[in-house]
Amino acid sequence: EPEVTQTPSHQVTQMGQEVILRCVPISNHLYFYWYRQILGQKVEFLVSFYNNEISEKSEIFDDQFSVERPDGSNFTLKIRSTKLEDSAMYFCASSYLMSYSYNEQFFGPGTRLTVL
């Protein structure tokens, strides 16, 4: 069964460093998403992406964040200058969006980002 994959599973970085989190969405899906979950808190929406541009973003997704689909399969989230509070599990998701009412999102296993 097709699934969303993410790499790496765990990333440790120093504050101020840039990180790139990578995702391979399900191959025939058209919408891509990033969410994050800080330990012990709710899963929060960051950004959605369609047709090579950002579709929606939350207030969390500030200028330090960017997304890209560099080729036909990968979808990346870049954090330019990491802060301690960026430590979280980052989930990539994808959906086909047959219609607004049928937009089942499928999630990857997550990348745990630890900022020291």
Place this chain on the structure above:
Amino acid sequence: KQEVTQIPAALSVPEGENLVLNCSFTDSAIYNLQWFRQDPGKGLTSLLLIQSSQREQTSGRLNASLDKSSGRSTLYIAASQPGDSATYLCAGPGSARQLTFGSGTQLTVLP
């Protein structure tokens, strides 16, 4: 802005019991509602999606209902098993293309 609440935060039941998990949402103009399972330190597994035009959706021992007028959804698990132990999350669209999650119900099924 959509807000999603799940009660209880934790639930412990003996194996074999039927149980209901609750989810409430503030914006009744939702397109759909999705239920997920999350195992500790793992990703989110989609269990069921109920479209706004549906009232129920079934998958195996799981049955989810949606009542837009009351702003509620329930996930019914029949004949619970220890392998069902996990955190169950519900999520409704904050808009067409983003999900707003509840904080989850941590379920423990005791053998």
